[in-house]
Amino acid sequence: RATYYWELCEYLNRQGYTVITIHALGQSLRKVGNEARIVARALTSLNHTKDVVFVAHSKGGVTVKYILDHHPEIQVKKCITLGAPYGGTY
Numbered sequence: 001r002a003t004y005y006w007e008l009c010e011y012l013n014r015q016g017y018t019v020i021t022i023h024a025l026g027q028s029l030r031k032v033g034n035e036a037r038i039v040a041r042a043l044t045s046l047n048h049t050k051d052v053v054f055v056a057h058s059k060g061g062v063t064v065k066y067i068l069d070h071h072p073e074i075q076v077k078k079c080i081t082l083g084a085p086y087g088g089t090y
Helices: 002-014 032-045 059-070
Strands: 052-057 076-082
Touching: 032 059, 052 059, 059 076
Parallel strands: 052 076
Antiparallel strands: none
């Protein structure tokens, strides 16, 4: 759950990093492509589309992979995924 990472996000913000969390996703049953559009729109609206470093958990990792494949306007510098079900899920 995203709430597990809030302390880490706050810590990184205090260290000078810009951490953007997108609360609209949550535990979503939306299709990955729809979630990727939400992320891409959020980053674009914040004018944060270059040298993006993604840290994603679970389905977020699959969403980030979709962004890498389908949203060239988001220039990804690095991508870290934790527990992403790349092999699928039931």
